[in-house]
Amino acid sequence: MRVIAGSARRISLKTPKGLDTRPTTDRIKETLFNMLQYDLADCCFLDLFAGSGGIGLEALSRGAAQCVFVDQSREAAACIRENLQATHLAEQAVVMCCDALTALSRLEGKYCFDLVFMDPPYGILLEKHALAYLANSGLIRRESTRIVIEARLDEDFSYLESMGYRIEKKKLYKTNQHIFVYRENEK
Secondary structure, eight states: OBOOSSTTTTOBOOOOSSSSOOOOOHHHHHHHHHHHGGGOTTOEEEEETOTTOHHHHHHHHTTOSEEEEEOSOHHHHHHHHHHHHHHTOGGGEEEEOSOHHHHHHHHTTTOOBSEEEEOOOTTSOHHHHHHHHHHTOTTBOTTTOEEEEEEETTOOOTTTGGGTEEEEEEEEOSSEEEEEEEEOOOO
């Protein structure tokens, strides 16, 4: 795994050992960032369930001003810190080693994110809990903060509308998908 483009281009990234994380492949990462490229300049990026930090590192390398990485695994957090040092992007980053909801509550009032990426463990609805928190949070701006969720192909997102989110688009891959959503303004 490596950084694909930007200031840290071609730098290899470490990944946590074991099967607890699923690093996003270079091909999928490249497709994702082609879709996000116009939103990255000077943005504030949140990488929830960050694993090795590959997505947030790619965002920083491509021009994001700041990234907050969140993962509850100590090994993953250590891996993110090593990758930040290797890419010389540590000054633009905050690494939080705690669960996503704890991190979101600790970040409240300190950040307002332009882009949120979440790649939670599949099938246990952690993204639903994070989205429920964000729906009434000052961490995102209605209609302008883009949220991208990586999920299994068969994951059900029918609950999004009832939470006040609108699906902007879906990108389907062989085994997973990216769902692009934003919070609608209240009518």
